Amino acid sequence: MAAVAQTEPANGVETQPKQNGAVDIQDLHTSAAKLSLAENATYDGSTNPAKTPFINPSSESKLPTIPALTPDQSTKYEKLLTTVKLWTTKPSTTPNPPDHPLTDSDRMWLTRECLLRYLRATKWDVHQAGVRLQSTLTWRQEYGLEKHTPEYVSPENATGKQVLTGYDIAGRPCLYLNPGKQNTERSNKQVEHLVFMLERTIDLMPAGQENLALIINFDKKLGGERPPLWQGKQVLNILQNHYPERLGRGLVINIPWIVQPFFKLINPFIDPATREKLKFDHDLRLLVPPVQLLKTHGGDVDFEYEHEVYWPALNELAAKRRAAMVERWETAGKKVGESEWYLRGGEKVDSEGEGV
Numbered sequence: 001m002a003a004v005a006q007t008e009p010a011n012g013v014e015t016q017p018k019q020n021g022a023v024d025i026q027d028l029h030t031s032a033a034k035l036s037l038a039e040n041a042t043y044d045g046s047t048n049p050a051k052t053p054f055i056n057p058s059s060e061s062k063l064p065t066i067p068a069l070t071p072d073q074s075t076k077y078e079k080l081l082t083t084v085k086l087w088t089t090k091p092s093t094t095p096n097p098p099d100h101p102l103t104d105s106d107r108m109w110l111t112r113e114c115l116l117r118y119l120r121a122t123k124w125d126v127h128q129a130g131v132r133l134q135s136t137l138t139w140r141q142e143y144g145l146e147k148h149t150p151e152y153v154s155p156e157n158a159t160g161k162q163v164l165t166g167y168d169i170a171g172r173p174c175l176y177l178n179p180g181k182q183n184t185e186r187s188n189k190q191v192e193h194l195v196f197m198l199e200r201t202i203d204l205m206p207a208g209q210e211n212l213a214l215i216i217n218f219d220k221k222l223g224g225e226r227p228p229l230w231q232g233k234q235v236l237n238i239l240q241n242h243y244p245e246r247l248g249r250g251l252v253i254n255i256p257w258i259v260q261p262f263f264k265l266i267n268p269f270i271d272p273a274t275r276e277k278l279k280f281d282h283d284l285r286l287l288v289p290p291v292q293l294l295k296t297h298g299g300d301v302d303f304e305y306e307h308e309v310y311w312p313a314l315n316e317l318a319a320k321r322r323a324a325m326v327e328r329w330e331t332a333g334k335k336v337g338e339s340e341w342y343l344r345g346g347e348k349v350d351s352e353g354e355g356v
Contacts (some may be wrong), residue, residue: 040291042165043313049304050165052313056206057167060289063208064170069116073124080115080126080336090137100141108329109140113210113340121244136242148196150315156193159183160305164201164314166292172213172248173204174288176297180219191234198243203318207344211248215284217297219252240271250278251287253297 043052069077089099090106117127118136122128161181166174175197184190201212206297239247279287284298293299325343332338332348342348 043317044309046309047302047328049302050170051304051309052168053310053317054292055317057171058289058292059289061167061169061171063206066208067352073119076119076124076126077112077116080129081112082108082128083130084115084133085336087134090141091134091298093138093142098139102137104334105146106137106140107334107336108326108338108343109137110314110336111340111343112337117210117245132241132244139242143195144197145195148192150311153193153196154307154311156184156189156198157311158307160307160310162193162197163294163303163305163310164197164204165303166211166294166301167206168249168288169286170211170248171206171209172211173201173209173217174213174292175201176294177216178219179213179216186293191238195233195238198239198246200314200318202246203321205344207341207346208245210340212246213249213251213288214247215288215297216250216252218252218256219296245254247274247277249287251273251282251284252278252280253282253284255280 005118041055042050043055046052052285088102090102092099110133115133118129118133119126122132159181161178161183163176164173165176168174177194198212205212285295288296288297288299290300292301294301294303296303321344324345328345329335329338329344339346339348
């Protein structure tokens with residue numbers, strides 16, 4: 001195959017897939033001189049305190065090995081891909097309209113890795129994977145993901161109750177949830193805020209990583225309240241049905257007594273695969289390089305949340321990453337089943353994992 005013209009990688013570096021062993025972040029980065037960035041640089045270069053997100057993972061992070069598909073898995077993937085390529089619409093939950101047209105945004109979302117995530121989530125049931133993919137396409141349309149703008153969500157994050165910065169030891173972007181900084185009344189907009197931040201976390205994933213690290217710190221009292229059960233169930237439903245195989249690790253620390261009953265109530269609704277990824281009151285320095293872990297969580301990073309600085313920086317960085325991915329997707333032919341590795345800045349690969 002002819003080589004596809006390369007555009008500026010989404011994360012500012014060129015990458016190459018490796019089939020054996022863990023991938024070292026150092027192999028994914030060019031020199032600091034080429035990047036014009038020091039290691040562990042924040043978006044605006046701020047330090048002591050840092051006020052904006054880290055741009056790339058630390059050299060202490062190592063990306064996981066991506067296992068090769070078995071012959072049976074490859075066959076099921078190709079079968080699902082063939083089916084998905086025929087889609088021109090997505091179902092509607094209302095009679096008017098009966099369905100929605102499939103957009104370029106939808107087609108770009110239907111990457112190779114996306115299809116594989118849904119296959120793994122359904123234990124490689126091709127039909128069920130297709131059903132769930134269509135369900136998520138409908139949800140993304142009707143939930144209004146693209147209508148939840150930074151301006152719309154901004155009031156929810158005014159106190160920094162969610163912060164996206166840094167990467168864990170496996171190169172997963174870290175999304176910090178700080179319930180003690182709750183600043184709004186209970187509403188669906190709080191859930192929309194979380195979904196917005198999940199999408200931004202996905203934007204900042206490096207090539208070769210498709211999971212995120214969720215860090216929940218109950219470092220302050222919740223005013224005698226705990227999250228309502230309905231809200232917890234709604235969040236779980238969204239995570240498990242529409243972001244399958246996205247949670248790489250869930251870390252919960254400083255759990256006050258008033259929240260413990262909530263976790264007991266919500267536990268039956270958590271699927272076993274998700275439950276295995278949760279860790280409670282673990283030493284975070286063992287899971288996130290201290291050079292990118294906030295001091296409030298045991299790390300070395302002096303971080304100060306200033307909404308007027310952090311919020312535009314986060315959204316500008318995420319928008320740049322998304323724009324670069326769109327450009328690469330369009331350059332490669334706007335294909336369903338495109339590789340996220342390539343979209344995030346890696347070398348163009350064929351179906352066998354070879355460079356083209």
